[in-house]
Amino acid sequence: MIVGFILGFALAAGGVELSEREWENIGSVLGYLIGFAGYLLYFAFMESSSWQATLGKKALSLMVTDSDGNRLSFGRALGRNLAKIVSSLTLLIGYLMAGFTQKKQALHDMIAGCLVVKRA
Numbered sequence: 001m002i003v004g005f006i007l008g009f010a011l012a013a014g015g016v017e018l019s020e021r022e023w024e025n026i027g028s029v030l031g032y033l034i035g036f037a038g039y040l041l042y043f044a045f046m047e048s049s050s051w052q053a054t055l056g057k058k059a060l061s062l063m064v065t066d067s068d069g070n071r072l073s074f075g076r077a078l079g080r081n082l083a084k085i086v087s088s089l090t091l092l093i094g095y096l097m098a099g100f101t102q103k104k105q106a107l108h109d110m111i112a113g114c115l116v117v118k119r120a
Helices: 002-013 021-046 055-059 074-089 091-099 107-112
Strands: 062-066 114-118
Touching: 002 021, 021 074, 055 062, 062 074, 074 091, 074 107, 091 107, 107 114
Parallel strands: none
Antiparallel strands: 062 114
16 A cells, blocks of 8 residues: 555656546556565565475475475575466466475476475
8 A cells, every 4th residue: 555655646746647447457456566576575585584484384394495405595485486377377287296296396396496395
């Protein structure tokens, strides 16, 4: 909301005149973009943190590592979560692959070189 308010104020102050419907469209797009950015940042920060897991993974005693068992960098964690788009675009087959691969990796884990393992 804050970003939308600032953008709207800046556009209005700049003399931009938009219809109510155009303002609604801008608000919707901003809402989706901010939500997606929040999703990416949450997963990337949590999976690259010392926990190596989101709250749900931590509750299940799981953690995300690189292929050598090390903690992920923020960039790799971000890439892993962006690669989930590919796993989704394959009619979710990318997620189902985890049940059939030797290391139980989903497509996005293979792309990013990651593993989800049981915490010792």
